Structures are given as C-alpha cells and as structure tokens.
Amino acid sequence: MEADSANLLPLLENQWGAARLEHLRQIGRIAQQLGTPAYLVGGAVRDLFLKRDAPDLDVAVEGDTRALAEACKAQIHSTHYQFHAQFGTAILESSQGMALDLAQCRLEHYPAPAALPEVRPGNIQTDLARRDFTVNAMAIRLNPQQFGILLDPYDGQADLQAGLLRTLHSRSFLDDPTRILRGLRFATRFQMDLAPESHQQLKQALQADIFTPLSGARLWRELRYLLELEALPSALPLLSAWKLWFLLRPKPPASSTLPTLLQRGHEQIQWLQAQFPDEPLDVFIPMLILIWQDVRLSDIQHCLDRWPVPDRGRLLADLRALPGLPETLLKAKHPSQKANIWQGVSVAGILAAMAIYADNATIVDSARLYLQVQKHLPSLLNGQELQTLGLKAGPSLGKTLKLLREAQLNGEISNKENAQQWLIKQGILPPNLL
Numbered sequence: 123m124e125a126d127s128a129n130l131l132p133l134l135e136n137q138w139g140a141a142r143l144e145h146l147r148q149i150g151r152i153a154q155q156l157g158t159p160a161y162l163v164g165g166a167v168r169d170l171f172l173k174r175d176a177p178d179l180d181v182a183v184e185g186d187t188r189a190l191a192e193a194c195k196a197q198i199h200s201t202h203y204q205f206h207a208q209f210g211t212a213i214l215e216s217s218q219g220m221a222l223d224l225a226q227c228r229l230e231h232y233p234a235p236a237a238l239p240e241v242r243p244g245n246i247q248t249d250l251a252r253r254d255f256t257v258n259a260m261a262i263r264l265n266p267q268q269f270g271i272l273l274d275p276y277d278g279q280a281d282l283q284a285g286l287l288r289t290l291h292s293r294s295f296l297d298d299p300t301r302i303l304r305g306l307r308f309a310t311r312f313q314m315d316l317a318p319e320s321h322q323q324l325k326q327a328l329q330a331d332i333f334t335p336l337s338g339a340r341l342w343r344e345l346r347y348l349l350e351l352e353a354l355p356s357a358l359p360l361l362s363a364w365k366l367w368f369l370l371r372p373k374p375p376a377s378s379t380l381p382t383l384l385q386r387g388h389e390q391i392q393w394l395q396a397q398f399p400d401e402p403l404d405v406f407i408p409m410l411i412l413i414w415q416d417v418r419l420s421d422i423q424h425c426l427d428r429w430p431v432p433d434r435g436r437l438l439a440d441l442r443a444l445p446g447l448p449e450t451l452l453k454a455k456h457p458s459q460k461a462n463i464w465q466g467v468s469v470a471g472i473l474a475a476m477a478i479y480a481d482n483a484t485i486v487d488s489a490r491l492y493l494q495v496q497k498h499l500p501s502l503l504n505g506q507e508l509q510t511l512g513l514k515a516g517p518s519l520g521k522t523l524k525l526l527r528e529a530q531l532n533g534e535i536s537n538k539e540n541a542q543q544w545l546i547k548q549g550i551l552p553p554n555l556l
C-alpha cells in the first residue's frame with residue numbers, strides 16, 4: 123500500500139502554512155501517545171492536491187475519538203471539543219478558529235441497495251474502502267514518525283491529475299445512489315468527468331431504478347446541495363449527459379437559456395440579500411427556474427411527492443403563477459391589483475420571476491416595487507382602530523382592512539384622516555363620524 127507513498131511535507135507547508143501544520147502535528151503526537159493512528163482524510167487531501175483551500179478538515183482515528191478529543195483539550199492550549207455520542211464523532215476547535223472533525227475509522231456494509239449502511243469500527247484501509255471516489259479515498263498520516271506520508275490505495279492522485287471521478291468498486295452507486303449526485307457536484311465544481319467504467323455503472327444503476335428505494339429526505343438533501351452550487355449553470359449539461367433530469371422534473375428542459383436565467387437568479391439572490399439581509403438564501407429560486415417551464419403540474423407532482431419540502435402548497439402556487447405572469451400583470455391596471463398578484467407568489471417565486479422575465483420591465487419593476495415597498499406597507503388603520511370607530515369584529519372587518527390596503531396601494535389614501543374620510547365615502551363608516 124505504501125509502495126507508492128510520498129511525503130507531502132513540502133506541499134503541506136506551502137499550502138497550509140506553519141500554524142495549521144503545527145496543530146496537525148500536535149494532534150498526531152497526542153494520538154501516538156494514546157496508541158491511536160490518526161489520518162487526515164477525504165476532501166482535505168483532495169483539495170490539497172488541487173491547491174484549493176480546504177474549509178473543513180476530517181481526521182480519521184483508529185481508536186477512540188472521545189479520548190483523543192479529551193487529550194487534545196487537556197494538552198493543547200485553549201482547545202475545545204464537542205462530542206456527538208450518536209455518531210461517535212467529535213469536533214475539535216482550536217483558539218485560532220481551526221475546526222477539525224474527528225471520526226473513528228469504519229467498516230461499512232450495505233444490507234440492501236440504497237439503504238443506510240451497517241457500520242462497525244475499522245481501520246484506515248476499511249475506512250478508505252467505504253468512500254465514494256478514488257480522489258476522495260486518500261489519507262495523510264499524522265503520527266510523528268510518518269507525518270505527511272500519503273496513503274493512496276486506489277490511485278486517487280493519478281485520477282485527480284487526469285480529472286476523473288472513479289468509484290472504488292462496481293456496486294458503489296447501487297449501494298449508495300447519493301454518490302451519483304455527489305459525483306455530479308464534484309464534476310461541476312472541479313470540472314471532472316466520470317471514468318468510463320464508472321459511467322457504465324451509472325447507467326446500470328439507473329436501469330436498476332436505484333433512486334426509487336432511496337429515501338426522499340436523502341434525495342432532497344443532495345438536490346439541495348446541487349441547487350446551492352454557485353457553478354450550477356455548469357451542472358446542466360451534466361444533468362443531461364448523466365440522464366438525471368428525471369430527479370428534478372418529468373422531462374429535460376427544452377430551453378437553452380437556463381444557464382443565463384440561473385445566473386440572473388443568482389444576481390437576484392445577491393440583490394435580495396443586500397436589500398433584506400435577514401431573508402434566508404433560498405434553493406427554491408434555482409429550483410423554480412429549472413422546473414417552471416413546459417411542465418404539467420400533475421406530472422411534477424410525482425417529483426414533489428418525493429421531496430420533504432417544507433411548504434409544498436407555496437411551491438405549487440408559484441409553479442402555477444409563473445407561466446402566466448406576463449399576461450396577468452399586463453391585465454392588472456391598478457397598483458393594488460399588481461400587488462395582489464405578487465402576494466400570491468413566494469419571495470423565491472418573485473425573484474425567480476425577475477430572473478425569468480428580466481427583459482420585461484413591467485414585471486421586474488412591479489416585482490421590485492412589491493418587495494421593497496408594497497409588501498411591508500404598514501396599514502393606516504388597524505383592526506383595533508376600526509373597532510373603536512364602530513366596526514364590528516368578524517369577516518367584514520377583514521374585508522375592510524383589505525379595501526383600505528388597496529386604496530393605500532393605489533395612492534387614494536395616505537394617512538389616518540383621509541383613510542377615515544375614504545371609509546365614510548365608501549359607506550363603510552357613518553357620515554356623522556367626523
């Protein structure tokens with residue numbers, strides 16, 4: 123296994139700098155004292171070779187993670203840890219804000235296709251053998267005498283150089299189809315291709331209908347990660363080449379402008395964030411852009427039924443509204459009518475519409491007006507005040523509030539006094555009131 127090993131010290135020093143390296147050395151030393159071999163594994167090793175910054179570092183240990191975390195806390199100045207008993211993992215945080223995920227090496231067995239694996243403690247060999255792609259199945263030794271030695275049992279380094287994503291064995295996608303979507307993300311982020319035999323395995327897995335037994339929650343989680351990719355436009359040709367559109371919509375989209383629309387959607391998200399920093403970033407904007415066109419709602423229902431999306435009714439309302447927006451907004455003469463149309467669409471839906479109809483000034487301007495002004499317009503008279511003026515509580519009060527809001531949106535009223543006069547003129551309040 124170590125015949126092809128290399129010492130990565132120069133590369134590590136160059137890429138990560140002295141402080142991070144010293145921290146890893148300390149952990150390696152402490153692991154050695156406990157008789158627990160420790161390794162840097164997974165994405166961080168891949169990112170090191172790609173000369174990309176690795177945001178999170180995963181350390182695999184052959185022994186007890188909690189004991190190692192505890193010893194690190196005791197020996198390394200101002201280090202803290204959190205232990206997650208359920209997964210046997212620990213997060214180690216150093217004073218310089220460096221976070222490490224410690225996990226015990228595992229051996230995994232898949233009892234059925236697409237089911238969760240059965241997990242037992244293992245060693246570094248079994249831990250690398252359970253991984254998704256060769257480029258993610260490399261490890262770097264942290265123990266002092268061998269610090270910086272690469273373990274690369276599946277030739278991940280060569281695949282990385284060739285830009286190839288290669289599974290470790292022929293049943294990989296059948297065991298865990300989320301690896302297909304992980305692969306799609308890696309291919310998009312790092313401009314890699316599936317190795318030919320892995321592409322063959324992908325076809326076999328799709329023929330075996332492997333996404334059907336996968337739980338909706340696991341599928342949705344992977345789709346979310348995909349939709350959140352900044353490079354999502356580059357994933358679209360891969361969704362076609364890998365024949366995965368069916369996960370998002372009944373048939374592939376016909377439009378060739380989707381990458382542009384997604385880019386615009388991304389710009390809308392940034393605009394929204396600048397305007398409303400508290401509004402959560404939303405995967406529904408790219409999702410709506412990808413699925414709104416040329417689909418029958420009854421067909422897309424099948425996909426939606428699989429996803430545990432929090433507010434499906436809202437999503438369906440958006441999908442229903444989006445195609446007809448140019449026409450319905452054109453017909454709406456008054457500002458209040460336009461605002462009412464936007465009120466029936468979610469914020470994500472509005473931003474998706476701004477991206478989809480970016481060339482249509484009527485839509486974009488009225489959407490902005492709605493988000494910036496109309497949506498949060500404080501009412502001139504509230505229910506309490508209307509009751510003080512003599513109106514009864516109940517559905518008719520709600521109707522009056524709605525009428526007031528519309529009059530306000532249309533610029534007919536602008537303060538409490540003229541709102542009262544307006545209500546008198548409408549016959550809602552008696553004339554002798556003022």
Ligand code: ATP
Binds near residue numbers: 163164253259300
């Ligand atoms: P990044 O975090 O940059 O997206 P990563 O490779 O670190 O990439 P993680 O999701 O953080 O990805 O997972 C860490 C490692 O765990 C991976 O590199 C891979 O080796 C392994 N892994 C994660 N999910 C799976 C899976 N479904 N099947 C097999 N191995 C997996």
Ligand code: MG
Binds near residue numbers: 178
């Ligand atoms: Mg990671």
